[in-house]
Amino acid sequence: MSFLTKVFIYPVNSLILADLVERFGHKPLTMMNQVREKVTNISLDSPPVNITPEDPKIGLRYAAVEVPAGVRGRMALIGPLIEEAEAAIIVENPPANFGCVGCNRTNELMKYLVRDKGVPVLEVKYPESNDDAHDFVNKIAAFLGSLPKEKPEEDEKLTEEDPAEKEAEK
Amino acid sequence: MAETEKEEITKYIVISSEKVLPSDAAMKIYESEFPITVKETCFGLVVTGPKEDILSVVEEIRQLDKNHIFVKDRGYPAGDKRRCRASRGGGPRPGFHFLREEVEMLPAIGAALDELEAKESVKEERKEKGRLKVSDLEKIIEEELAR
Numbered sequence: 001m002s003f004l005t006k007v008f009i010y011p012v013n014s015l016i017l018a019d020l021v022e023r024f025g026h027k028p029l030t031m032m033n034q035v036r037e038k039v040t041n042i043s044l045d046s047p048p049v050n051i052t053p054e055d056p057k058i059g060l061r062y063a064a065v066e067v068p069a070g071v072r073g074r075m076a077l078i079g080p081l082i083e084e085a086e087a088a089i090i091v092e093n094p095p096a097n098f099g100c101v102g103c104n105r106t107n108e109l110m111k112y113l114v115r116d117k118g119v120p121v122l123e124v125k126y127p128e129s130n131d132d133a134h135d136f137v138n139k140i141a142a143f144l145g146s147l148p149k150e151k152p153e154e155d156e157k158l159t160e161e162d163p164a165e166k167e168a169e170k
Numbered sequence: 171m172a173e174t175e176k177e178e179i180t181k182y183i184v185i186s187s188e189k190v191l192p193s194d195a196a197m198k199i200y201e202s203e204f205p206i207t208v209k210e211t212c213f214g215l216v217v218t219g220p221k222e223d224i225l226s227v228v229e230e231i232r233q234l235d236k237n238h239i240f241v242k243d244r245g246y247p248a249g250d251k252r253r254c255r256a257s258r259g260g261g262p263r264p265g266f267h268f269l270r271e272e273v274e275m276l277p278a279i280g281a282a283l284d285e286l287e288a289k290e291s292v293k294e295e296r297k298e299k300g301r302l303k304v305s306d307l308e309k310i311i312e313e314e315l316a317r
Contacts (some may be wrong), residue, residue, distance in 0.1 A: 013265065015184060015272045016279055018242040023283075033247030039252070042179065078235055095271040133278035136286060 005147045008114060010093050010099050011151035012078060020137070021089070024144040029081040031101070038077075051076075063109065074106040079113075087147050088114045088121045089140060095126060120147065176220040183231055184269070185214040186276035187238035195231050195239075202227060209248040213273050214239075216248040237283035240276060246292040 005026045007018040012031040038044055049166035051073070059072030062079045072133070089112055101107065115121060122143040127133040174253050185192050196210050199217065204227050206219025215231075217224055246253045253263055 011268070013242075015182065015240055015242045015269060016275065019240040022241070030243055031246045032243040036179070036243070039246055039250070052299065094268075101268070126277060127278060130278045130281065133275065134282040135280060137282035137286060 005086045006084050007144070007147075008081055010073055010088070010090045010107070010114070011112060012081070012110075013101055014091065014094070017089055017091065017140075021144065024141060025150045026087075026144055026147060029084055031081075032115040034077040034081065038066050062113065068105070070103055071106045071109065074103055075109065078106070082110065082113050082117065085114065085117065087119050087120055087143075088117075089143065090114065090121060091126050092123060093126050112170060118144075174194040176222075178219060178247065179221045179224050180216065180218040180247050181224055181227060181228055182213075182242050182244050182269075183215040183217060184240045184242070184273060184276065185235075185238070186240065186273065186280055187235040190234045190239065195234065198231060198234065199227055202230065207248050213269070216244065237287065238276070238280040240279075 006029055007021045007026045008029045009021060011017070012029075014030075018028040018030050018032075036052040038051075055076040056072060058079060059074075059076035060077040063072045120143070122139065124136055124139050125132070183195060185195060192210050192212075192214050195215055196208050199206065199208050199215075204219065204223040206217055206223050209216040209218075217227060219227075228241050232241060250256045255261065257265055296298060
């Protein structure tokens with residue numbers, strides 16, 4: 001299966017969004033994949049010792065030290081996803097934000113960073129009725145259909161060549 | 171050297187279909203003989219196993235009723251002690267609340283996908299037709315007159 005564009009979704013653990021993005025042939029950037037890396041890595045144990053010394057440093061890239069630790073902890077997982085994103089779908093007023101996505105300050109920061117990144121962003125309201133659901137699906141389908149179908153090959157080659165060049169320079 | 175372990179992934183298969191039950195989907199997986207772990211739940215299935223096997227199984231299950239079966243990744247493997255209710259003393263699993271909210275909306279999303287698919291097939295048919303042939307026009311007129 002070849003995915004086309006990496007699409008950041010908000011809420012980051014949404015079943016509907018992750019499925020729709022994958023259904024229309026793109027790659028959803030989800031929290032679950034980040035969590036998988038943390039919980040299936042043999043060198044990490046169960047909570048609360050499931051972070052490495054590197055994680056707080058990653059969090060500090062997005063939020064200052066006086067910001068609550070929870071925001072930085074979440075951004076350590078979500079921030080790299082935003083950096084990878086080539087497009088984004090943001091759903092306003094999702095019905096419930098629990099657990100890993102339960103921090104409103106993180107959500108505000110996350111949405112700000114996505115909008116600031118300059119990638120194509122679709123903002124839709126969470127559907128509450130059948131009619132809303134039709135609009136919701138149609139908008140998302142149209143947005144995903146409008147995303148580029150093929151990545152420019154030159155960019156990929158450049159990114160591949162970079163590490164080798166650096167090593168050679170050393 | 172021992173072979174490097176294959177990457178294992180876990181996926182939720184959420185079934186909101188009138189034709190397919192979670193047990194049907196589970197049976198389909200057992201029949202497929204892939205070396206994967208299947209856990210049946212109230213909303214569908216949790217499947218864990220090697221990445222390639224999981225992707226092909228998920229695609230197979232999705233084809234049972236593609237607009238009403240939804241799939242997403244899961245971080246923890248099926249039955250992981252850190253998340254399994256059996257070892258945590260009951261209560262909903264963290265992350266279940268949001269899933270439950272979304273599951274309520276799935277019938278409407280499925281219907282919307284059905285409609286979208288129907289619209290696309292109508293569009294394709296129209297594209298294929300192009301100009302109306304004289305013979306086809308004659309048939310239509312004859313049918314209309316025969317009424």
